[in-house]
Amino acid sequence: MKNIIEVRDVKTQFEDRVIHNKISLSVPKGSIYGLLGPSGCGKTTLLREMVMLQKFNSGEIEILGHNLNNIGYEEAMLLRREWGVLFQSGALFSSLNLRENIALPLVEYTDLSQAMIKEIVEFKISIVGLKSEDANLYPSQISGGMKKKAALARSLAMDPKLLFLDEPTSGLDPISAREFDALILKLRALLNLTIVMVSHDLQSVYDTLDKVAVLDNKSVVYEGDLKNILNVENEFIRTFFKGMK
Amino acid sequence: MHHSSLDIIHIDNRLSLKFKGELTLYNLTKYKKIVDNLDISKESSVVIDLSELKFLDTAASIFIYNLQKHLRFDSSIHVDTLCDNREVIDMLELVNVQKLKSKKIPDKKKRGYVRKIGEKTYQNYLVFLSFMSFMGELFAHKLHYLISPRNIRFKEIAFEINESAIKAFGIVALTSFLIGLVIAYQSAFQLKLYGANIFIVDMLGISVLRELSPLITAIVIAGRSGSAFTAQIGAMKITQELDAMQTMGFDPYRFLVMPKIAALMITLPILIFISDIMAIIGGMVVANVELNITTDLFLDRFGEVIAVKHFFIGIAKGPFFAFLIATIGIYRGMLVRDDTQSIGFNTTKSVVESIFAVIICDAVFSIIFTNLGI
Numbered sequence: 001m002k003n004i005i006e007v008r009d010v011k012t013q014f015e016d017r018v019i020h021n022k023i024s025l026s027v028p029k030g031s032i033y034g035l036l037g038p039s040g041c042g043k044t045t046l047l048r049e050m051v052m053l054q055k056f057n058s059g060e061i062e063i064l065g066h067n068l069n070n071i072g073y074e075e076a077m078l079l080r081r082e083w084g085v086l087f088q089s090g091a092l093f094s095s096l097n098l099r100e101n102i103a104l105p106l107v108e109y110t111d112l113s114q115a116m117i118k119e120i121v122e123f124k125i126s127i128v129g130l131k132s133e134d135a136n137l138y139p140s141q142i143s144g145g146m147k148k149k150a151a152l153a154r155s156l157a158m159d160p161k162l163l164f165l166d167e168p169t170s171g172l173d174p175i176s177a178r179e180f181d182a183l184i185l186k187l188r189a190l191l192n193l194t195i196v197m198v199s200h201d202l203q204s205v206y207d208t209l210d211k212v213a214v215l216d217n218k219s220v221v222y223e224g225d226l227k228n229i230l231n232v233e234n235e236f237i238r239t240f241f242k243g244m245k
Numbered sequence: 246m247h248h249s250s251l252d253i254i255h256i257d258n259r260l261s262l263k264f265k266g267e268l269t270l271y272n273l274t275k276y277k278k279i280v281d282n283l284d285i286s287k288e289s290s291v292v293i294d295l296s297e298l299k300f301l302d303t304a305a306s307i308f309i310y311n312l313q314k315h316l317r318f319d320s321s322i323h324v325d326t327l328c329d330n331r332e333v334i335d336m337l338e339l340v341n342v343q344k345l346k347s348k349k350i351p352d353k354k355k356r357g358y359v360r361k362i363g364e365k366t367y368q369n370y371l372v373f374l375s376f377m378s379f380m381g382e383l384f385a386h387k388l389h390y391l392i393s394p395r396n397i398r399f400k401e402i403a404f405e406i407n408e409s410a411i412k413a414f415g416i417v418a419l420t421s422f423l424i425g426l427v428i429a430y431q432s433a434f435q436l437k438l439y440g441a442n443i444f445i446v447d448m449l450g451i452s453v454l455r456e457l458s459p460l461i462t463a464i465v466i467a468g469r470s471g472s473a474f475t476a477q478i479g480a481m482k483i484t485q486e487l488d489a490m491q492t493m494g495f496d497p498y499r500f501l502v503m504p505k506i507a508a509l510m511i512t513l514p515i516l517i518f519i520s521d522i523m524a525i526i527g528g529m530v531v532a533n534v535e536l537n538i539t540t541d542l543f544l545d546r547f548g549e550v551i552a553v554k555h556f557f558i559g560i561a562k563g564p565f566f567a568f569l570i571a572t573i574g575i576y577r578g579m580l581v582r583d584d585t586q587s588i589g590f591n592t593t594k595s596v597v598e599s600i601f602a603v604i605i606c607d608a609v610f611s612i613i614f615t616n617l618g619i
Contacts, residue, residue, distance in 0.1 A: 051492045080494030091485035105493055154493075164492075 004029050004162055004194045005050065010059035012045060019045055021218040022059065032188060032195045032208050037215035038236050043198045044166060046215070050196070051085050051164055052076060064162060081109060083162040084155025088170060090147035092139040098125070098150045099135040105157045124153040127190070129183060145176040149183075156187070163187075165197035169204045181207045202240065251276050258289040265297045270304035277308060290323035291316050301333045306340040379576050383506075386498040401504035402511075409470035409505070410512030414519060417465050421520035424461055425453060425527025433535040442536040446543055449528040450551035454559045458520040460607060463566040466513060467599040471574035474505055475595040478578025479588040506571040513570075514563030521559065554619060562610060566603050573599040 005027040012020040019042040027033045035043040048054040050061060052068060061068045066079050092101050099121050106117045125135055128149040139147060148168065155163060168184065169177035181204050187193060199205055205212070206226065214222040214229075214237055222232045230241055249266035262280065285291060293312065295301070301309070309326075316324045328334055356364070389396050429449055436445055478501065481487050490497050525547075532538040538546075577595035581587045 048488075053488050053491060077494050077496075080492060083492070085489065085492040087485045087489055089485060091489040093486055093489070094484065104495075108495065 002028060004064060005033075005196065006060070006062040007046075007050075008060040008062075010046070010049065010056050010061060012042065012049065012056045018218055020056070020215075023215070023220055025213045025220055025223050027194060027196055028211065029194055030188075030192065031210040032184070032197070034205055034209040034212040035196065035198045035215065036200075036205065036212055036236075036240070039200075041215045042218070043215055047164055047166055047196070047198055051083065052080075081105070081158055082160055083164060084158070084160040085164045086148070086151050086155050086166065086168060088166045090139070090144075090151035092147060092151055092154065094139050097136050097138050098130070098142070098153075101139070101150065102135075102154045102157050104154070109158065120157070121153075124156055125150075127156070127187070128153045129179070144171050145173070145180075148172065148180065152183070156191070159191065161192075161194060163193050163195045165195060165199075167198055167200060169199065169201045174203075177201060177204060178207070180204075184208055251279060253279070253283070258287065259292070260285060260288045260290070261292045261294055263294040263297065267300040268298060268305040268308075269300070269302045273305055273308055280312065285316070285319075285322065288322055290325065292325045292327060295326065295328040295330070295333055298328070298330060298333055301336050303336065303340065306333075306336045307344075309337060310340050310344060375580075376576060379579065380572070382498060383502065383572065386496070386503060389499070390503060396499060397507075398500060398504050401500060402508050405504050405508030406512050409466070409473065409509060410516060413466060413469055413516065416469065417462055417516050417520055418523045420465055421458060421461055421523040422527040424457060425449070425524030426531055427527075428452065428457070428524075429528035429531035430535065433531055437536065442532075442538060443542075443546060445528065445532050445536060445538065446546040447550050449525065449532075450547055451555055453524045453528070454521055454551065454555040456559075456607070456611075458524055459517050459559045459562040459566060460603070461524075462513065462517045462520045462563075463570065463603045464600055466509070466516065466567075467570045467574075467603065468596055470509065471570045471599045472592045472596050474571065474574030475578040475581075475592045476588055478575055479581030479591055482579070482581050483583060483585075483588070502575050505575060506568060509567035509571040510564040513567035514560045517560055517563045521556065558610075558614060558619065562607065565606055565610075569602040569606060570599045573602060 003026040007023060007025045009022045009024055010020050011022055023046065035046060037043050045054065049056050050063060064079065064082055066075060071079065096104065102121045102124055103117050106112060106120060121135070122132055125132055130146060130149050130153065134142065134146065142150070169180050172180060184195065185208055188195060209226065211225055212229070213220050214234065216234060216236050221234045222229060222237065229237060249268055249272050252263040252265070254261040254263065293309065313324060313326065316322055429445060432445060432448055436442055487497055490500065529540055529543050532543055533540060574595045577591040581591050
């Protein structure tokens with residue numbers, strides 16, 4: 001299997017407002033794939049459709065060989081363990097501290113011992129660059145950057161093959177943002193991940209992405225690598241990539 | 246302050262509008278009036294002189310843009326704009342570019358009453374459908390529970406029992422005690438007139454056990470725990486915690502919804518029992534003080550005339566009321582959208598709707614029990 005995700009002719013409509021008009025794209029294995037586009041073009045909607053939080057009107061999405069159109073309850077539950085999702089604001093469970101947040105999938109889905117889980121959590125905490133003494137803090141007690149890191153650690157808890165990131169660097173200061181980019185590259189190399197991200201951060205786009213899809217006017221105006229992107233006649237692309245010639 | 250002025254110079258058929266100082270949205274209206282009142286039909290040429298203008302904001306440059314456009318509409322007039330200030334030129338240029346690009350915001354379509362009623366009805370129909378699909382999903386998940394007890398989240402149920410029921414003991418007990426007191430006090434006055442003092446026991450026993458306790462308890466719990474369900478789930482929805490749970494494969498129905506419903510269905514009958522006791526104690530106090538009925542006499546009579554079925558009917562209503570309160574509270578929480586107002590709106594709705602549903606359900610029970618002769 002070469003492509004981890006296949007999106008074919010997806011059409012999305014909210015009442016009579018068309019969001020996606022026959023979108024197709026494919027994410028190759030091992031790549032860091034970016035969804036770009038002006039705000040309101042439906043990047044996040046597409047991401048939500050991929051992780052089964054939202055339904056689309058027609059077309060097909062296939063993820064890790066599972067077709068989302070006719071997926072059953074059990075199959076969907078299995079698929080959900082194979083990916084990790086990082087939400088824009090982290091979405092850590094506010095009633096649990098960082099350690100419990102990260103341990104939760106392990107506690108629920110595996111029969112590992114408490115000691116083993118503790119070790120795994122310690123490893124995940126250090127791999128994302130958090131300090132182990134932070135592990136007992138609650139989400140309300142930590143900064144935005146730490147929340148993102150902790151949420152990343154949680155999404156990595158089950159060692160997923162596929163990681164979805166929704167604007168991973170938004171709300172971070174430039175230094176933390178670059179650190180986060182480096183972290184994502186490191187993780188990809190270490191864990192052999194495939195990463196799909198929505199981003200607005202030009203630096204992050206150039207530093208991390210292998211392949212991008214630009215969504216504009218309800219469809220994909222460009223899909224491919226960053227080298228050829230400036231050859232495309234599109235206002236968003238021209239404005240967005242202007243500084244990078 | 247903004248010093249500004251407009252000199253209107255008229256030579257032959259040539260009109261010159263000389264703006265000076267700062268032209269901003271604060272003084273724009275004044276000049277617009279003056280310019281609009283000018284009669285330009287006889288002029289052959291108009292000069293808009295901006296050379297002594299120090300500053301121009303966007304509103305003012307839109308005004309200049311519209312003025313130029315308005316003057317050029319009449320092709321017999323020659324329009325000239327004089328300006329050498331770089332900033333002013335840039336501002337005008339910006340507006341020119343934007344004006345070409347921007348489209349008019351369409352006016353809201355006016356809708357007739359028939360259409361409004363139709364749309365409202367359709368919306369309510371959609372809400373009804375989504376509630377039905379919520380119930381359907383709930384039912385499917387109940388099956389999961391039944392298939393394997395391993396799926397039951399005992400820890401969460403225990404937590405919810407503590408949160409939404411055990412912590413409510415105090416308020417339920419106090420409310421019921423006071424209701425018992427008040428009802429007994431009001432009827433004691435009437436009963437005394439007829440010398441029918443002892444019948445306070447019959448009256449109080451049946452009304453409290455059968456109707457009052459279940460209703461009072463349900464209303465207190467709807468206001469206290471039902472609203473908490475809505476607010477909690479709503480807030481989790483806004484912070485994307487629900488989404489996170491779903492993508493991690495933690496079924497919110499299993500982790501959040503079912504434990505809450507189960508906890509309330511288990512504990513509401515117990516709370517009704519507490520409420521029964523407290524309301525009767527309240528009545529007993531009044532009977533003792535106002536009607537000279539001793540506690541012994543009260544309890545003797547109570548055992549004689551109040552059939553046990555009244556107690557069981559009251560308790561049996563508990564799980565049904567609990568199911569209504571919990572499902573409506575949770576469903577309303579799920580409806581919360583991504584804005585802060587909607588938590589308040591849905592919390593209010595959830596309390597009102599669950600109390601309404603409880604009363605309807607009580608009425609239905611009343612009819613059923615009467616027809617069955619219980």
